[in-house]
Every structure is written in C-alpha cells, then in structure tokens.
Amino acid sequence: MSNDNRLAVVTGGSTGIGLAIVHALLDQDVADEVVVWDLRPAPDEPGLAGITQIACDVTDEDSVRAAYATLGRRPQILVNNAGGDPTPPGQRERGLLAEADPFGPVDEFRQMVDLNFVSCHVVTRVVGPDLADGAAICNTASIAGQLAGSLFAYGAAKAAVIHWTKSMALHLAARGIRVNAVAPGIIRTRLWEEMAPEKAAYDEIIERVMPLGADQSPADIADAVAYLCSERAAQVTGQVIAIDGGMTLGRPPGR
Numbered sequence: 001m002s003n004d005n006r007l008a009v010v011t012g013g014s015t016g017i018g019l020a021i022v023h024a025l026l027d028q029d030v031a032d033e034v035v036v037w038d039l040r041p042a043p044d045e046p047g048l049a050g051i052t053q054i055a056c057d058v059t060d061e062d063s064v065r066a067a068y069a070t071l072g073r074r075p076q077i078l079v080n081n082a083g084g085d086p087t088p089p090g091q092r093e094r095g096l097l098a099e100a101d102p103f104g105p106v107d108e109f110r111q112m113v114d115l116n117f118v119s120c121h122v123v124t125r126v127v128g129p130d131l132a133d134g135a136a137i138c139n140t141a142s143i144a145g146q147l148a149g150s151l152f153a154y155g156a157a158k159a160a161v162i163h164w165t166k167s168m169a170l171h172l173a174a175r176g177i178r179v180n181a182v183a184p185g186i187i188r189t190r191l192w193e194e195m196a197p198e199k200a201a202y203d204e205i206i207e208r209v210m211p212l213g214a215d216q217s218p219a220d221i222a223d224a225v226a227y228l229c230s231e232r233a234a235q236v237t238g239q240v241i242a243i244d245g246g247m248t249l250g251r252p253p254g255r
Contacts, residue, residue: 005032007075008229011058011123012082014042016189017140020218021079024226026050031077031229037067037123038082058082058119064126074132077229080123081140083116083157084189100150109153116157120164131177136229139165139181140221143244146183158183162240169238178237180228185244186215211246 008025012018013036025031037056056067120139131137144151145158162181169179186192186209188202196202206215220243227233228241242248 006077007031007071007073008034008077008079009037009071009075009123009127010034010079010081011037011056011119012084012140013079014038014040014053016084017184017187017218017221018079018081020222021081021225022051024219024222025077025079025229028223028226028230030226035071035075037064058123059114061122061126064123068126074130075127076132076135078124078127078131078135078137079140079225079229080120080137080161081225082119082123083140086111086115100152102152104152112153113157113160116154117160117164120161124168128172131175134176135178136233137168137172137177137179138225138228139179140225141165141181141183141240143183143185143242143248146240146242146248165240166238173237178228178233180233180236180238181240182221182224182228183240183242183244183248184216184221185242185247186210187218187221188215209247209251210244211249211252214245216243216245 008031010018010022010025013022013034018036018038019042022034022036025034033050033052036051036053037058038053039055039057041053041055054067054070057063124137128137139161141161142154142158144155145160145162149155162183165179165181172179186206192202196205207213224241224243228236
C-alpha cells in the first residue's frame, strides 16, 4: 500500500463513539485507512474496507508498542478515544461509572483514571514521536470534565484530558501537529442505562437539562472529530469542542 495513503489510528474504535469516528474519518475522506486498537475488537463486518482491528490494552505500554510495531509506517491521525467504564460487561450489576461515592476505593479510582486519561499519554508517548509533521491528534474528553458532578474519578480524568490536550497542542505546534479534543454531552450508553433504566425517565432528564432538548449520538461526536482531524481545521489547535446540546451553558430557563 502506498505511503501516500493517510493512516489514522483510533483507540477504542470497535463500538459506539469509536466506531462512528472510524466511519466518519473514512466516509468524509479524512483518512484512507484506519487501524483500530481495542481491548476487545469487534467481529469483522462485511464491506468495511480500509479498517484493520488489533487487540491492544491502551493502558499498557508494552501492548501499545506491540500494536504500533505492526503498522510499518507513520500515521497522520491519532484519535485517543478509548475510555468509559473499565468494568467488564456482565461483571457487575452496576459499573464503576454509576458509583457516586466521593470516598470510593482507591483501586477503582485508579482504574478509571488509567483508562480515561493515562491511556492517552501511553498511546501518544509511543506514537507521538513518529507522527508526521502536520499530523492531527484528537482526544475524547467529556463535559464531565467541565462540569462538577457525581462522576468523581471519571470527571477528574476527563478534566485531565482537557488540560493535557492544551499543553500538548502548545508543545507540538512547532512541528505543525494540531491537538484538539471533543467533549461529548449525554449519549444513551451503558452508564445511562444503569442510571436511568426506564427510557421515559432518561427522556425526562434530557428535556430538563439540555437546552436544545435532545441527547447526542455517536455520529454527532464523530463528525466533530472528523472536522478537527481534517484540513478544514488547519488553524485549530488546543481547543475543546463540547458537543452537548448546550448543556454546559446551564439549565434552560423555566425547566
């Protein structure tokens, strides 16, 4: 394959927001090929040309180096998207994200921070020095890192991602490498299914807190990532774009 092909690496790209990002990068002609690093790669789907999945623990530097060694060339795009709840599906009735204890166990706090922040450093430490000049990095943060709330470890980790994004953008600007982040609002993921199992209750929350009156979709987030990784954003770096229906503006009057 020609070295002129634009290669993107997307962590946590097998499902959800990550998979939507993979499709957006390809469909919007931002990348020609995407390599997904995921702890649990999804089964290959027919017709997904240009996508390669590699099993990788993004919190473990040796695992990341082994995955990187298979590329054989430098990526032009890195999306640090892996994150969420480190609780394996089915292991607990409620995952760590649903716990709202400010004095929770230290090991669980560390698991959350490792997956949602330290992984960004681990992956970028391995890939960053070899990124082509003019490359783009996009990190998945969260409005939980911008708004105080009950997601203590998760919010702290995402706040760290936001600060780290800005610092990396300043540091890598001399190489023409842009570093930005997206901050998703509310998407009906496993966390929200645990906190508001009844769809009617979830919809009531959205109506109450979301100025635009609707939750967000993985495609909404993916479109923003594709923009930030494209030439259309050639002069955008160190920014955090909240895709949150206006939630960070505050509660709508009268709701």
